[in-house]
């Protein structure tokens with residue numbers, strides 16, 4: 001006997017939802033998927049009517065599905081938003097140039113304005129040239145730092161009220177794990193935030209897919225026949241994130257709820273007040289948001305321009321910092337002991 005859709009629509013179930021293991025028909029899956037994102041948006045008050053929202057579009061599955069669902073929900077529930085697309089061209093031949101073609105297709109399909117900003121025009125460097133110069137060891141650092149700032153710059157040019165990114169539940173759970181493994185408590189505190197930025201001159205970032213499983217995004221894109229670009233970056237992927245990702249995928253096979261559970265744990269964690277919080281300000285050099293002076297993008301750029309690419313790279317690990325702290329304390333104790341001995345004479 002055929003299994004019936006759990007949503008009681010009377011149709012035959014054709015798929016099993018990865019997040020809940022419910023047997024559903026295609027239409028009921030679409031409904032459940034879209035409604036969950038709508039609930040995330042409304043529960044967290046991500047947008048206000050009349051706002052101009054940029055969707056950070058890379059042409060990959062997450063941002064393609066985000067653009068599709070945002071357009072659909074905006075019309076269905078009358079959000080009253082003006083949606084535009086913002087893409088950053090990192091200058092990676094054979095990767096970003098191809099994925100940008102997908103974004104242009106999205107622009108035409110969804111009738112949204114598209115702004116493409118390149119590293120070349122912002123920084124005078126493409127990632128191809130950066131990798132030529134520095135090799136493949138720290139290239140992801142350059143790319144990530146420049147992209148974060150490029151999105152801020154693009155958002156300013158587009159005069160939007162906020163930027164929506166396609167970060168999904170798996171990305172967030174991975175980041176929680178990574179921050180725990182690195183002992184990065186300052187980042188751990190804010191990595192589950194659905195909305196970031198917004199202070200000073202910074203334009204807020206929001207993650208409407210925060211609770212959406214990657215497997216369901218792929219399923220949704222597949223059944224809706226959405227056009228997206230699925231090739232991995234040709235430069236070495238972020239190796240450390242790769243380990244957290246592989247670990248999470250193994251856990252998900254045993255217990256699919258692990259992704260939501262890790263996000264929940266991250267959200268409930270309380271970090272001691274004494275842990276230093278990065279204070280957001282404005283870079284005195286370029287005028288963009290930063291928690292250090294000058295900002296990391298300016299330091300990295302200076303390194304490239306002065307042929308000192310290691311400038312700004314290589315934060316000390318927690319264990320190195322602890323060892324340095326212990327050494328310092330030991331020196332203080334030795335100095336105090338020496339003083340005591342001196343005083344005895």
Ligand SMILES: Nc1ncnc2c1ncn2[C@@H]1O[C@H](COP(=O)(O)OP(=O)(O)OP(=O)(O)O)[C@@H](O)[C@H]1O
Pocket residue numbers: 055056057058059060061062063064086087088089090147164165166167171
């Ligand atoms: N070049 C880019 N231009 C604009 N937005 C970007 C770009 N790269 C990443 N993003 C934004 O950051 C989000 C997370 O990026 P990440 O590199 O993790 O890609 P991803 O998980 O493969 O997502 P996607 O499937 O959308 O490419 C993307 O969903 C997108 O919103």
